[in-house]
Amino acid sequence: xxxxxxxxxTQDGKIKKASREALALALSGPVPVAVVxxxxxxxxxxxxxSGVPTLFHVTGAGDIYQPDIHAATLENLxxxxxxxTVVAAHSARSRxxxxxxxxxxxxxxxxxxxxxxxxxxxAVKPVYSGKLLARIKVNAGVxxxxxxxxxxxxxxxxxxxxxxxVAVSAADVPARCRxxxxxxxxxxRVDLTEAAVIxxxxxxxxxxxxxxxxxxxxxxxxxxxGASRAAVDAEFAEYNMQVGQTGKVVNPKLYVACGISGAIxxxxxxxxxxxxxxxxxxxxxPIFKKADYGIVGDxxxxxxxxxxxxxxxxx
Amino acid sequence: MNIFVxxxxxxxxxxxLSVEGGRKVRESGLKWVISPYDEYALEAxxxxxxxxxxxxxxxxxxxxxxxxxxxxxxLAMGATAAVHVETDSELDHHAIAACLAAxxxxxxxxxxxxxxxQAIDVDAGVLPLFLAQVMDLPxxxxxxxxxxxxxxxxxxxxxxGGARERIEMALxxxxxxxxxxxxxxxxxxxxxxxxxxxxVKKFTPAELNVESLEPALLLESLSxxxxxxxxxxxxxxxxxxxxxxxxLLRDEAKVL
Numbered sequence: 417x418x419x420x421x422x423x424x425x426t427q428d429g430k431i432k433k434a435s436r437e438a439l440a441l442a443l444s445g446p447v448p449v450a451v452v453x454x455x456x457x458x459x460x461x462x463x464x465x466s467g468v469p470t471l472f473h474v475t476g477a478g479d480i481y482q483p484d485i486h487a488a489t490l491e492n493l494x495x496x497x498x499x500x501t502v503v504a505a506h507s508a509r510s511r512x513x514x515x516x517x518x519x520x521x522x523x524x525x526x527x528x529x530x531x532x533x534x535x536x537x538x539a540v541k542p543v544y545s546g547k548l549l550a551r552i553k554v555n556a557g558v559x560x561x562x563x564x565x566x567x568x569x570x571x572x573x574x575x576x577x578x579x580x581x582v583a584v585s586a587a588d589v590p591a592r593c594r595x596x597x598x599x600x601x602x603x604x605r606v607d608l609t610e611a612a613v614i615x616x617x618x619x620x621x622x623x624x625x626x627x628x629x630x631x632x633x634x635x636x637x638x639x640x641x642g643a644s645r646a647a648v649d650a651e652f653a654e655y656n657m658q659v660g661q662t663g664k665v666v667n668p669k670l671y672v673a674c675g676i677s678g679a680i681x682x683x684x685x686x687x688x689x690x691x692x693x694x695x696x697x698x699x700x701x702p703i704f705k706k707a708d709y710g711i712v713g714d715x716x717x718x719x720x721x722x723x724x725x726x727x728x729x730x731x
Numbered sequence: 732m733n734i735f736v737x738x739x740x741x742x743x744x745x746x747x748l749s750v751e752g753g754r755k756v757r758e759s760g761l762k763w764v765i766s767p768y769d770e771y772a773l774e775a776x777x778x779x780x781x782x783x784x785x786x787x788x789x790x791x792x793x794x795x796x797x798x799x800x801x802x803x804x805x806l807a808m809g810a811t812a813a814v815h816v817e818t819d820s821e822l823d824h825h826a827i828a829a830c831l832a833a834x835x836x837x838x839x840x841x842x843x844x845x846x847x848x849q850a851i852d853v854d855a856g857v858l859p860l861f862l863a864q865v866m867d868l869p870x871x872x873x874x875x876x877x878x879x880x881x882x883x884x885x886x887x888x889x890x891x892g893g894a895r896e897r898i899e900m901a902l903x904x905x906x907x908x909x910x911x912x913x914x915x916x917x918x919x920x921x922x923x924x925x926x927x928x929x930x931v932k933k934f935t936p937a938e939l940n941v942e943s944l945e946p947a948l949l950l951e952s953l954s955x956x957x958x959x960x961x962x963x964x965x966x967x968x969x970x971x972x973x974x975x976x977x978x979l980l981r982d983e984a985k986v987l
Contacts, residue, residue, distance in 0.1 A: 481896070484869070508890040512872065515857035519864030522825060524947035527855050538951065543854050547748045548756070549954050550853075556947040592869035594899050601893025609891075613986075655875070655911040656893050661744055661851065662767050662910050670986040681744055691984045692962070693976065699964070708962035709979055711972045721973040729977050729987060 419450045419470070419497065420534065423490070423504035423513070426455045431464070434505030434565035434610050440572050441563065442503050443467060445534035451579065452493060454486060459581045467575015470582055477586035480595055481509065487516035488587035494521055494558055501534065506562035507609070514560050524554035527562045528665070530688075545661045545684040565610045566667040567688075601656075606640035608659065613639035613670045616659055616686070619646040620675020620696065620715055627653060629716070630674060633723045636730065642666065642686075644676045660685035672722075674715045678703025695719065732786040735835050736776045737846035737862065738769040738805055740798040744851065750953045765801045768847025770915040771908035776845050777809035778913065779879060787811045789838050793830045795819050799931065806926035807918030813931045814838065816939065823946040826936070828861035833939035835866070837932070841903045843879065848872045848907035859907030869900040872907025 420442040424435040442449045450470035453461055458473040465471060477485055504510040506528045518525035531540040538553040539561055615634040617627055634641045643653035645660050659666050661681040671689035683706055694707035695718045704710045711718055743762040751757045780786040790805035792798045793816040802813040816830045835841050849856035863870030876887040884900045965972045981987040
């Protein structure tokens with residue numbers, strides 16, 4: 417019998433929320449589920465995976481992500497176990513790993529899905545930077561889906577028994593694309609693509625130093641800090657903070673846009689946010705047509721007030 | 732160095748799009764451009780050529796007749812040759828990678844192949860890695876910094892939370908470029924004039940012996956997503972408006 421394989425990523429010994437979303441989708445599908453982890457302490461995940469029959473624990477892959485070794489290992493796992501479907505979160509890791517695996521096994525791969533039907537084997541994904549939605553049927557012997565974070569439910573139904581842990585040796589292949597070092601980012605920074613709340617700044621922020629104001633608001637909300645292309649191009653913010661067409665696509669439950677006019681190329685990167693708040697001094701700014709709630713005013717006055725009010729409300 | 736750049740023609744980023752026949756983008760009136768990430772790849776390729784005497788930069792695209800436009804732009808920016816794999820068919824990424832690989836080989840052995848990390852039409856973000864697999868070359872995509880010396884490419888890619896992977900690959904290799912790698916130049920007037928006279932090498936997928944296999948993905952439909960109803964502007968003095976906003980976020984939107 418065929419199985420759906422779920423590739424999970426962990427942090428501090430727990431399965432990340434975006435990976436749980438992939439697992440929940442697989443468990444709602446028509447065939448049994450197997451989970452694969454490359455985490456060193458991955459065997460410990462078994463206790464939390466009731467209802468999953470098999471946990472593949474890859475050992476010997478090293479403590480640093482090596483794309484060639486990971487891809488070859490997954491390829492072997494898929495071929496040796498007759499896996500037909502693989503799902504994962506659309507994360508930095510799977511964005512690198514899944515195309516490599518798909519190319520190796522000539523799979524159908526749909527990335528960044530916002531809906532997946534594992535019975536009909538079709539998916540919906542945003543295309544043209546979210547200006548359109550494509551419904552795609554996969555048609556290969558092996559098919560792979562990566563799921564946009566914060567779209568799918570993460571609740572995993574209680575099942576019976578814990579999985580059998582199957583140790584899998586990492587593929588013995590050379591790392592031709594060799595990761596020699598991973599340089600950590602700033603401590604405590606919330607990753608935008610998985611953030612539940614994002615505070616973003618645009619040209620209205622005026623300079624780099626003023627982003628500290630947004631960081632303070634973000635700290636109250638445990639939020640990530642983003643920026644519009646205008647703010648990045650003006651060098652107020654780093655490129656890795658850019659939300660929009662040539663930056664990140666984000667999907668938080670709350671997006672607070674401060675001093676952002678709301679050009680289409682920014683909007684397409686954040687429009688699926690559950691609630692959008694706009695703060696801008698220009699009442700004609702297009703962002704007000706797209707925001708759920710707007711305040712027309714000077715962000716340098718509004719943002720500190722908002723921070724203080726949120727501190728009160730959240731305590 | 733024998734440098735290749737794979738580029739794709741896409742609708743202008745500012746264009747608003749509509750659908751015809753349930754599964755095609757309406758093309759009439761659309762302006763077409765090089766996919767933005769491909770411009771970073773192109774700029775990196777031209778900079779490499781300028782640094783290494785005797786280098787060539789060959790731009791390659793797969794697409795219909797109108798895609799000639801992006802090759803002319805690439806030539807105007809500084810590419811030295813161009814190859815057009817001309818097809819009206821909807822090819823999946825396996826087939827596109829096979830076409831690109833065959834087109835590269837038709838021009839000799841590559842030292843380095845660059846492409847944008849993702850085309851902003853299908854937004855799949857898989858092509859550089861598929862191409863590398865077809866050509867059996869090492870690859871890294873999402874590259875924001877690169878340095879090529881003595882047959883070795885040292886690149887950086889950003890992962891989560893601002894962390895960066897530093898990667899080394901022996902040449903030949905494939906690199907998927909992203910924003911941050913460089914600032915693409917504008918074509919010069921002289922470049923534009925010169926580009927018009929270059930003869931573009933043309934192939935069909937069949938001429939490159941790319942078999943028409945069963946596609947791995949079938950596009951069933953394209954649709955315009957539903958727009959949210961516009962929200963409301965909260966009036967009042969700043970302090971009152973902020974208080975009301977927090978109340979609405981907590982009690983109405985329930986996101987706090």
